[in-house]
Amino acid sequence: MSTTRHHINRQRRRQARETRPAAPAGRPEGTERAERTPVPTGRRGATAVLEPAPAATGDSPASEAPKAAGRRPRRRPPVLVLLCALTVLLGGFAGWAHAKADGLRSEPARSNTALTDLARTSEIKGQVTKAVDRLFSYDHTDPGALDKAAKDLLTGKAVDQHRELLADVRDRADVQKAVITTTVTESAVERIDGDRARVLVYADQSSVATSGKKGTAGEDAAQDDGVYAAAMLAVDVVHRDGRWLISALDTFGR
Amino acid sequence: MTRAARLLRLGGSRPLPALALALTLVAGGFAAWAGQDWYRAAHDEQAAYAVQRDAALSAGEQAVQNLNTLDHRELKRGLDLWESSTTGELHEQLASGRDEFAAQVKEAKTVSTARVLSGAVTELDDRAGRARVLVALRVTVQAADGAKSDKDSRMLGELTRTDGRWKLSALGQAPVGGTSTG
Numbered sequence: 001m002s003t004t005r006h007h008i009n010r011q012r013r014r015q016a017r018e019t020r021p022a023a024p025a026g027r028p029e030g031t032e033r034a035e036r037t038p039v040p041t042g043r044r045g046a047t048a049v050l051e052p053a054p055a056a057t058g059d060s061p062a063s064e065a066p067k068a069a070g071r072r073p074r075r076r077p078p079v080l081v082l083l084c085a086l087t088v089l090l091g092g093f094a095g096w097a098h099a100k101a102d103g104l105r106s107e108p109a110r111s112n113t114a115l116t117d118l119a120r121t122s123e124i125k126g127q128v129t130k131a132v133d134r135l136f137s138y139d140h141t142d143p144g145a146l147d148k149a150a151k152d153l154l155t156g157k158a159v160d161q162h163r164e165l166l167a168d169v170r171d172r173a174d175v176q177k178a179v180i181t182t183t184v185t186e187s188a189v190e191r192i193d194g195d196r197a198r199v200l201v202y203a204d205q206s207s208v209a210t211s212g213k214k215g216t217a218g219e220d221a222a223q224d225d226g227v228y229a230a231a232m233l234a235v236d237v238v239h240r241d242g243r244w245l246i247s248a249l250d251t252f253g254r
Numbered sequence: 255m256t257r258a259a260r261l262l263r264l265g266g267s268r269p270l271p272a273l274a275l276a277l278t279l280v281a282g283g284f285a286a287w288a289g290q291d292w293y294r295a296a297h298d299e300q301a302a303y304a305v306q307r308d309a310a311l312s313a314g315e316q317a318v319q320n321l322n323t324l325d326h327r328e329l330k331r332g333l334d335l336w337e338s339s340t341t342g343e344l345h346e347q348l349a350s351g352r353d354e355f356a357a358q359v360k361e362a363k364t365v366s367t368a369r370v371l372s373g374a375v376t377e378l379d380d381r382a383g384r385a386r387v388l389v390a391l392r393v394t395v396q397a398a399d400g401a402k403s404d405k406d407s408r409m410l411g412e413l414t415r416t417d418g419r420w421k422l423s424a425l426g427q428a429p430v431g432g433t434s435t436g
Contacts (some may be wrong), residue, residue, distance in 0.1 A: 005258040083274035090281035097288035109304040115378055116300045117305070125394065186410065186428055188374035188388045200374045200388050202428045214317045228431030232390045232408050234372045252371045254406065 076109070114189040114197070121189050127244045128199045128235055129184040135162060136182035138204065138233075140173050153244040155238065162249060176209040181232070195239035196247075206230045306380040313420035314387040314413050315373045321425060322368035322393050322407070326359045341416050344422035363398035369404075383415030388428075 032151055057081055104110075134149040173180055186202040206228050236248035295301075317339035324332045333356060336348050371390040378385045391407040412424035 054419050062420045067431060080271060080274055083271070087274070090278065090285040092282065094288040097292040098284070101288070101292040103299070104292075104295040104298075105304075110298075110301045112304060112308075114307070115375060122276070130393045142404045177377035186376070186388055186408075188376040190372065190374040199371050202388065204431050206431060230408060230428070230430040232371075232406065234390070250372075251255045252392070252406070 072225040109194055113192045116193060120192055124189050124192065124199060124237060124244055125187050125197060126198050128237060128246070131165065131185055131244075131246055132184050132201055132203060132235065133182055135178070135201065138166070138170060138173050138178075138180045140177050140179065143170070143174075146170070148176075153246055155240070156247040158236075158246045158248050163201070164248075165249065165251065173207070176207075178207050180204075180207045190234070195243070197237050197239075198234060199237065200234050201232065203231045203233070205231055255336060255392075260331050261409040285295045303378070303380055307378050307385075310378060310385040310413050310415075311373055311375050311387060314375075314422065314424040315370045315389055316388075317413075318389040318409050318411055318425065319368045320389060321371050321422070322391060323366055324359060324366045326363050327365075329356050339365070339416050339422055344423050344425060346420075348366050362415075365396040366393055367396075368393045385413040385415075385420065387411045387413060 113120065131149075131153045135146075135153060138146050146166065150159065154162055169180060172178070182203050182205045184201055186204045188200050190198045190200055208227075232250070232252070234250040236250070237244040237245050238247045239245075320335050326337075328330045333348075333352055337345060337352075369392045371392055373387060373389040376386045376388060378394055387410075389409040389411060391409050393405050393407055394402055395405070396402050409430040410426055410428050411422055413420045414423040415421075
């Protein structure tokens with residue numbers, strides 16, 4: 001609709017230019033505009049701003065200029081107020097939305113990436129499983145292996161915790177000439193927070209005494225075929241130099 | 255800001271509206287950025303998954319604790335709690351064995367209290383509404399004569415989401431030494 005109207009307008013304008021000496025007063029559009037322009041000055045509001053182009057085709061431009069100049073100063077305060085209000089509103093929304101987004105991101109559920117970061121979760125599970133297998137297994141013929149495992153896999157207070165936990169087992173195994181094998185049966189990552197994580201581990205411990213003195217070493221060595229013990233522990237790990245090291249062992253007070 | 259204002263005053267004939275417009279545009283830019291940032295934070299799938307994980311874990315821990323807690327003086331309340339914490343096959347088992355079990359506990363006059371030491375989710379399918387949890391538990395049983403004994407349990411639980419709530423659908427202890435020698 002508007003395009004055809006534009007087209008007609010343009011044609012009329014062209015005609016008007018061609019027949020410039022003859023006044024355009026006779027045309028319906030010319031009269032319409034001539035009638036409208038003087039009236040509205042004050043009450044037309046913001047829509048008038050959109051109309052300067054067609055206005056140029058109408059009467060002499062000289063008569064239009066003072067009108068426009070007269071209109072502008074009266075409209076400036078509302079526009080300014082509108083812009084200011086809009087600025088405050090938009091700024092307010094920006095701040096509010098930012099606070100909302102921050103609030104959502106700092107939810108404790110989000111800072112824990114256990115399971116949401118599957119690659120990291122399985123990497124931690126794999127390394128902790130191997131570490132626990134090594135750290136809680138002991139062969140009396142190769143006592144150095146345990147020390148090496150402790151040196152490789154432990155850090156911080158876990159070093160002392162591990163020494164205390166294993167001291168007894170070690171002495172007994174040496175006496176009984178036993179081989180203790182620990183196998184992790186289940187593990188789950190409780191929490192991953194950046195380069196720290198906590199893993200819950202279920203493990204089975206079997207000990208096989210190879211010494212021939214059956215029954216003489218007391219009830220600890222009562223059986224020399226496999227004896228299984230169920231163990232559960234939680235380990236804290238830290239990521240260091242591309243590897244996860246155990247930084248604390250929690251045996252739940254046992 | 256002051257420099258921008260000066261520039262506008264130098265360049266244009268109408269500094270005030272131009273400045274106001276510039277400020278509005280800047281504010282609009284911030285608003286658009288903050289708005290889409292908020293939208294992204296609110297529609298983060300990873301975050302929704304994490305929320306499900308935590309919901310499943312806390313429901314699982316609570317349910318495992320409930321199922322290991324029973325006071326012979328408050329049997330009805332305890333067993334009702336058992337049934338409300340479970341769903342599926344486990345629920346049916348508990349419901350069908352309820353009377354027999356209640357009679358046993360009444361006879362033995364025991365009070366069991368469980369405490370969750372630690373728990374973690376091993377698997378979570380948030381679409382299907384299934385999860386698997388490990389819960390390390392310490393159960394204290396007080397016998398009729400008042401003697402208390404502690405026992406640690408390595409629980410494996412399976413959860414199913416029903417009507418938006420996670421409930422236990424299977425529960426057992428991790429087997430000991432089952433694999434290597436028979």
